[in-house]
Amino acid sequence: xxxxxxxxxxxxxxxxxxxxxxxxxxxxxxxxxxxxxxxxxxxxxxxxxxxxxxxxxxxxxxxxxxxxxxxxxxxxxxxxxxxxxxxxxxxxxxxxxxxxxxxxxxxxxxxxxxxxxxxxxxxxxxxxxxxxxxxxxxxxxxxxxxxxxxxxxxxxxxxxxxxxxxxxxxxxxxxxxxxxxxxxxxxxxxxxxxxxxxxxxxxxxxxxxxxxxxxxxxxxxxxxxxxxxxxxxxxxxxxxxxxxxxxxxxxxxxxxxxxxxxxxxxxxxxxxxxxxxxxxxxxxxxxxxxxxxxx
Amino acid sequence: xxxxxxxxxxxxxxxxxxxxxxxxxxxxxxxxxxxxxxxxxxxxxxxxxxxxxxxxxxxxxxxxxxxxxxxxxxxxxxxxxxxxxxxxxxxxxxxxxxxxxxxxxxxxxxxxxxxxxxxxxxxxxxxxxxxxxxxxxxxxxxxxxxxxxxxxxxxxxxxxxxxxxxxxxxxxxxxxxxxxxxxxxxxxxxxxxxxxxxxxxxxxxxxxxxxxxxxxxxxxxxxxxxxxxxxxxxxxxxxxxxxxxxxxxxxxxxxxxxxxxxxxxxxxxxx
Ligand SMILES: Nc1ncnc2c1ncn2[C@@H]1O[C@H](COP(=O)(O)OP(=O)(O)OP(=O)(O)O)[C@@H](O)[C@H]1O
Ligand SMILES: [Mg+2]
Numbered sequence: 001x002x003x004x005x006x007x008x009x010x011x012x013x014x015x016x017x018x019x020x021x022x023x024x025x026x027x028x029x030x031x032x033x034x035x036x037x038x039x040x041x042x043x044x045x046x047x048x049x050x051x052x053x054x055x056x057x058x059x060x061x062x063x064x065x066x067x068x069x070x071x072x073x074x075x076x077x078x079x080x081x082x083x084x085x086x087x088x089x090x091x092x093x094x095x096x097x098x099x100x101x102x103x104x105x106x107x108x109x110x111x112x113x114x115x116x117x118x119x120x121x122x123x124x125x126x127x128x129x130x131x132x133x134x135x136x137x138x139x140x141x142x143x144x145x146x147x148x149x150x151x152x153x154x155x156x157x158x159x160x161x162x163x164x165x166x167x168x169x170x171x172x173x174x175x176x177x178x179x180x181x182x183x184x185x186x187x188x189x190x191x192x193x194x195x196x197x198x199x200x201x202x203x204x205x206x207x208x209x210x211x212x213x214x215x216x217x218x219x220x221x222x223x224x225x226x227x228x229x230x231x232x233x234x235x236x237x238x239x240x241x242x243x244x245x246x247x248x249x250x251x252x253x254x255x256x257x258x259x260x261x262x263x264x265x266x267x268x269x270x271x272x273x274x275x276x277x278x279x280x281x282x283x284x285x286x287x288x289x290x291x292x293x294x295x
Numbered sequence: 296x297x298x299x300x301x302x303x304x305x306x307x308x309x310x311x312x313x314x315x316x317x318x319x320x321x322x323x324x325x326x327x328x329x330x331x332x333x334x335x336x337x338x339x340x341x342x343x344x345x346x347x348x349x350x351x352x353x354x355x356x357x358x359x360x361x362x363x364x365x366x367x368x369x370x371x372x373x374x375x376x377x378x379x380x381x382x383x384x385x386x387x388x389x390x391x392x393x394x395x396x397x398x399x400x401x402x403x404x405x406x407x408x409x410x411x412x413x414x415x416x417x418x419x420x421x422x423x424x425x426x427x428x429x430x431x432x433x434x435x436x437x438x439x440x441x442x443x444x445x446x447x448x449x450x451x452x453x454x455x456x457x458x459x460x461x462x463x464x465x466x467x468x469x470x471x472x473x474x475x476x477x478x479x480x481x482x483x484x485x486x487x488x489x490x491x492x493x494x495x496x497x498x499x500x501x502x503x504x505x506x507x508x509x510x511x512x513x514x515x516x517x518x519x520x521x522x523x524x525x526x527x528x529x530x531x532x533x534x535x536x537x538x539x540x541x542x543x544x545x546x547x548x549x550x551x552x553x554x555x556x557x558x559x560x561x562x563x564x565x566x
Contacts, residue, residue, distance in 0.1 A: 110482035
């Protein structure tokens with residue numbers, strides 16, 4: 001399968017030539033395939049936000065290339081513009097970018113910039129509001145009267161309304177209560193399944209990523225040390241901890257069990273997998289008599 | 296390209312002699328330097344001043360690149376000044392170049408050159424001050440130096456407080472502007488093309504969120520200050536006391552010496 005989004009040896013240096021020079025990304029090779037749900041995890045300051053701002057041409061690489069559907073997004077002005085629409089980016093705390101008098105107008109800002117006609121804009125605004133669970137009555141309200149969680153959903157709808165093929169969200173659940181987190185995650189999941197869109201979510205939370213993402217990309221000091229299915233990534237428990245990232249609680253328990261001598265598979269991260277792993281271990285124990293013990 | 300790369304008023308932390316001088320000394324030195332700069336009339340005077348600046352930049356270790364970068368925003372003004380001086384300075388004798396309505400005299404070249412040098416030195420030395428002095432120290436020093444005006448019932452403390460808050464929030468606001476701009480660009484906003492009206496309209500999605508967040512910040516700051524019982528400058532003590540040290544007196548003497556040297560070099564009439 002050909003990747004829908006790809007970076008080749010992408011590097012970025014902030015404030016080059018000053019005492020504040022900082023290499024935020026170093027030779028990053030990343031790709032995302034159509035219909036994939038990709039998680040990017042990394043410690044504070046590891047370069048996650050920098051990376052995703054390259055993916056739709058908001059930041060220009062110091063060196064390296066970014067390809068969207070095989071085309072270099074910096075090849076021409078038009079290519080950059082198209083990339084902005086093909087790759088939708090929801091920023092960290094997006095609620096601070098709202099500016100219109102009504103929610104409806106704010107959501108329609110993106111589609112309007114795309115040059116769509118009235119009817120199409122109207123359809124997209126209503127559809128994207130529905131995706132994020134905003135009732136019609138809210139559409140005519142001022143975005144500044146809404147609660148924090150609602151504002152965030154308006155902001156996400158504003159990007160979804162452009163119907164991007166790749167939707168990137170920077171810490172979409174930061175600062176929300178557990179119910180709010182679940183709602184946002186299921187909104188994203190709905191968009192993912194309905195449009196078969198590629199989703200890239202940036203997060204600190206391993207638990208959240210473990211549950212939702214098909215593939216995880218770990219970023220540390222501007223490089224990608226691990227890239228693979230959650231199970232493969234979590235197998236590197238110690239390295240992850242040394243990068244200031246935890247592994248999910250369930251994985252940690254199983255790493256400990258393994259260390260204590262139980263014959264369990266330490267890469268599990270959900271309760272269901274845990275149950276299977278324990279049963280498998282018990283079965284193995286039953287057949288090979290007195291091995292292990294702590295299970 | 297990013298707004299953040301504007302270095303105006305940015306502080307480069309360090310421990311060099313220039314960083315450690317008392318901020319009041321540095322402000323006074325800047326005043327001396329500017330006075331000397333406006334006194335200078337010939338190559339010897341300008342040469343002395345340029346050498347002093349080069350020396351100061353070397354001591355401060357902020358690097359010439361950073362100092363030169365401060366010149367970028369005024370580049371146009373510098374060129375404009377140079378051209379005007381070049382063309383409109385009358386001279387005695389034959390013009391060096393006479394072409395159509397353009398007459399360039401030796402005096403024009405000389406004035407233009409010195410003018411450009413003067414602007415560049417003026418900007419560089421001001422930047423050097425902000426590069427080597429943290430904004431907080433700078434406002435503390437200003438408050439102290441302007442202390443005399445308090446007797447005239449001018450609200451010096453309040454002014455200094457306002458200034459330090461403004462300085463403190465400039466980088467924050469620039470960062471915020473950058474962020475909101477990116478967020479709106481991600482939704483296809485276009486800040487760079489179109490006619491004037493179009494561009495002014497394009498600023499609305501930027502300015503509305505910016506103002507809202509500035510007001511929110513102001514609110515939060517006011518609450519935070521009240522929580523710490525801030526009630527103006529009356530009877531307020533400081534954690535950092537400004538104190539002149541030996542090096543400050545030496546630096547001030549050197550500054551005076553520079554003024555005198557430039558004044559003397561005018562009498563010599565070299566070039
Ligand atoms: N505009 C900028 N100018 C200079 N340095 C920057 C700029 N933006 C980010 N950096 C630096 O680049 C590094 C990566 O920043 P980035 O915002 O990508 O981190 P992040 O992984 O998104 O962190 P967080 O989880 O806190 O959002 C940080 O060390 C940061 O200090
Ligand atoms: Mg970030």
